[in-house]
Amino acid sequence: MNARAGVALAWKNLFRHGRRTIITASALAFGLLVYIMADSMLRGIEVDTERNLILYETGAAQVLAEGYLEERDLRPLRYAIETPEEIESALEESGIKAVARTTFSGELIVFQDPFPEDGSVQVTGYGIDPSDDGDVYRLEETITKGRFLEPGEDGAVLGGWLAEDIGADVGYPITIVTRTRGGFFQTLELDVVGIADTPNPIINRYAVFVPIDTADFYLQMEGAVTEIAVAGKLRGVDRALTAQMEQELASFPGVDVVGWDRLAMDYVAIAQTKNSGSSTILFFVFVIAAVGVSNTVLMSILERRREIGMMRAMGLYDGEIRRLLLLEAAGIGVIGAGIGIALGAVTNYFLVTNGIDYSFWLRDMDAGYRITGVLRGVWNGDTFASAFAAGVIITVITAMMPVRRALRTTIVESLRTD
Amino acid sequence: MKRTATGIIGVVIFAWTALPVAAADLTAEEIVERLESNQVQETNHATATMVVRDRFGERTSTMESWSKGRDVTLIEFTSPAERGQKVLRTENEIYLFYPDAAELIRLQGAALRESMLGSDISYEDMTGGKTLLETYRVELLGEETIHGHRCYKVGFEARRRNAAYPRQTVWIDTELFVARRSEQYALSGRLLKEIEMDRIETIGGYTIARRMIISDALKRNSSTEFTLDDVQFDIQVDDDLFSLEELSW
Numbered sequence: 170m171n172a173r174a175g176v177a178l179a180w181k182n183l184f185r186h187g188r189r190t191i192i193t194a195s196a197l198a199f200g201l202l203v204y205i206m207a208d209s210m211l212r213g214i215e216v217d218t219e220r221n222l223i224l225y226e227t228g229a230a231q232v233l234a235e236g237y238l239e240e241r242d243l244r245p246l247r248y249a250i251e252t253p254e255e256i257e258s259a260l261e262e263s264g265i266k267a268v269a270r271t272t273f274s275g276e277l278i279v280f281q282d283p284f285p286e287d288g289s290v291q292v293t294g295y296g297i298d299p300s301d302d303g304d305v306y307r308l309e310e311t312i313t314k315g316r317f318l319e320p321g322e323d324g325a326v327l328g329g330w331l332a333e334d335i336g337a338d339v340g341y342p343i344t345i346v347t348r349t350r351g352g353f354f355q356t357l358e359l360d361v362v363g364i365a366d367t368p369n370p371i372i373n374r375y376a377v378f379v380p381i382d383t384a385d386f387y388l389q390m391e392g393a394v395t396e397i398a399v400a401g402k403l404r405g406v407d408r409a410l411t412a413q414m415e416q417e418l419a420s421f422p423g424v425d426v427v428g429w430d431r432l433a434m435d436y437v438a439i440a441q442t443k444n445s446g447s448s449t450i451l452f453f454v455f456v457i458a459a460v461g462v463s464n465t466v467l468m469s470i471l472e473r474r475r476e477i478g479m480m481r482a483m484g485l486y487d488g489e490i491r492r493l494l495l496l497e498a499a500g501i502g503v504i505g506a507g508i509g510i511a512l513g514a515v516t517n518y519f520l521v522t523n524g525i526d527y528s529f530w531l532r533d534m535d536a537g538y539r540i541t542g543v544l545r546g547v548w549n550g551d552t553f554a555s556a557f558a559a560g561v562i563i564t565v566i567t568a569m570m571p572v573r574r575a576l577r578t579t580i581v582e583s584l585r586t587d
Numbered sequence: 588m589k590r591t592a593t594g595i596i597g598v599v600i601f602a603w604t605a606l607p608v609a610a611a612d613l614t615a616e617e618i619v620e621r622l623e624s625n626q627v628q629e630t631n632h633a634t635a636t637m638v639v640r641d642r643f644g645e646r647t648s649t650m651e652s653w654s655k656g657r658d659v660t661l662i663e664f665t666s667p668a669e670r671g672q673k674v675l676r677t678e679n680e681i682y683l684f685y686p687d688a689a690e691l692i693r694l695q696g697a698a699l700r701e702s703m704l705g706s707d708i709s710y711e712d713m714t715g716g717k718t719l720l721e722t723y724r725v726e727l728l729g730e731e732t733i734h735g736h737r738c739y740k741v742g743f744e745a746r747r748r749n750a751a752y753p754r755q756t757v758w759i760d761t762e763l764f765v766a767r768r769s770e771q772y773a774l775s776g777r778l779l780k781e782i783e784m785d786r787i788e789t790i791g792g793y794t795i796a797r798r799m800i801i802s803d804a805l806k807r808n809s810s811t812e813f814t815l816d817d818v819q820f821d822i823q824v825d826d827d828l829f830s831l832e833e834l835s836w
Contacts, residue, residue: 288642289806344777346779348700349748351747352749352750354771354773356773356775358777389774
């Protein structure tokens with residue numbers, strides 16, 4: 170039997186055993202669909218987290234005073250950049266958008282009337298420049314109540330979840346107890362002017378934004394800031410950007426340039442753990458798909474032992490029969506994988522455009538990811554290509570063993586099979 | 588903040604003492620010097636109880652402490668929840684030991700501002716260092732009666748920015764030179780903490796306040812009550828007690 174006749178016969182057999190073909194292809198298609206969905210969501214979480222970190226929390230990279238990074242969790246004001254304007258100018262001259270911020274820790278204290286009850290909560294304060302913070306961050310776009318900050322005012326914008334937790338509304342007075350740069354206890358008496366619902370849960374849960382000149386006055390910063398953040402790409406660490414910044418700032422002693430990944434070590438640590446976990450999840454999805462496919466391929470070949478015996482009795486060589494059956498398996502793989510990635514594409518379209526709303530679950534979770542509610546998938550061509558190729562290969566490989574077993578049986582035994 | 592900066596807190600923890608001294612027409616500096624001269628013994632050993640009250644309820648911790656001179660103190664918690672936890676204050680540093688983790692931690696920088704066991708006392712309140720007069724400019728604001736005792740009202744204003752409280756007012760007993768009340772303010776002028784001292788007794792030749800209540804002026808129903816249950820002065824205390832090796836035993 171020549172190759173063309175073999176392909177034609179295999180193709181014909183696919184439709185002659187239509188029900189078997191559909192069952193086997195369906196198992197494969199379902200496995201690949203789950204694989205594509207899982208991969209899309211897992212990658213989507215990473216993409217959203219990185220974007221929400223960069224746009225709302227860290228910028229693409231930051232300039233910090235030497236020593237600050239090691240104690241960053243404690244928000245020490247003693248490591249400050251003394252000449253932020255000069256650094257901002259140097260960066261902007263080379264086309265890098267930069268904004269200064271002063272970050273401090275404090276205890277937010279509220280009193281009953283107008284608040285529902287007395288209370289206090291640890292917060293992170295951000296002194297921001299209302300006029301150019303938008304060059305790097307997207308905070309202003311997320312104001313859902315009230316307004317954005319104005320320079321010099323004793324006003325504050327609260328993260329949405331924080332406002333919800335303490336029962337804050339626009340116009341309510343708040344007190345923040347903190348320390349000045351030198352170490353004095355200090356209180357900031359502020360009015361809530363706005364509430365920001367950002368997609369970053371850390372900002373939503375803990376952030377209080379005040380004008381940077383207000384922070385400068387109360388914290389005795391005398392023009393110094395804790396960080397200068399820059400805009401950059403929203404996916405992955407922009408090494409070219411940090412290298413350019415280091416070059417531009419070579420003449421400024423006592424400052425470090427750090428990418429966003431070093432400012433979000435909690436996320437980086439969990440992402441590394443997740444990556445190995447994700448690989449395991451995807452591996453198991455594949456194993457389940459392979460088991461389903463191999464089972465149906467096995468059954469379809471064993472059911473055809475009589476037919477195989479007949480073909481051998483008619484003089485077909487084992488090699489020709491093996492090629493025929495493996496071609497049939499490959500055909501099933503192509504059909505199943507094709508259906509799988511087609512269904513995956515349709516499903517992924519909805520995951521990418523609409524996503525799945527997990528806000529009820531994520532509201533109380535603090536797992537390092539910067540996502541607040543709707544988890545969206547992403548398009549990844551490599552996943553579709555590898556799913557298709559793997560689907561076909563798995564089907565052919567899983568067909569090899571039952572084919573071999575069927576061909577080991579004598580013709581007489583094969584023909585006796587019911 | 589330096590121990591001397593908060594003054595009252597550190598003093599009561601490490602045995603606040605005072606000797607009766609006749610005084611007339613003293614300047615603020617002289618009053619504070621007498622206050623300080625009565626705060627430090629050669630050695631002391633004490634057991635104490637700390638009750639922290641806040642909106643979550645009431646928590647009681649007990650502890651045993653040893654100190655030598657002005658700057659070296661060891662506290663070991665004895666209450667069940669914290670049993671075995673130790674705080675060692677040496678001349679320049681504070682170390683914590685957690686028996687469950689068998690871990691020794693040196694506190695530094697902003698970490699010193701953390702609260703000790705959720706109380707109104709921070710670790711920096713316990714750090715040694717400069718005297719009150721080195722840290723603060725003082726001014727005699729007059730005399731007032733506190734709980735029936737005549738007191739000097741002394742204003743403290745920080746000389747440098749690394750003190751925790753830029754301004755304090757302390758009421759010092761005119762006869763015993765022991766503080767009976769203190770108020771601590773933020774840079775903005777807002778009252779942050781009020782401290783009341785009572786149960787003043789003379790033990791072993793020293794006059795001490797056996798109870799101190801620290802109230803957070805910004806939080807209703809939030810206070811820390813610190814009581815010296817038993818105290819001994821000028822006893823034999825082995826230097827090895829204050830070593831890092833001993834801390835982790």
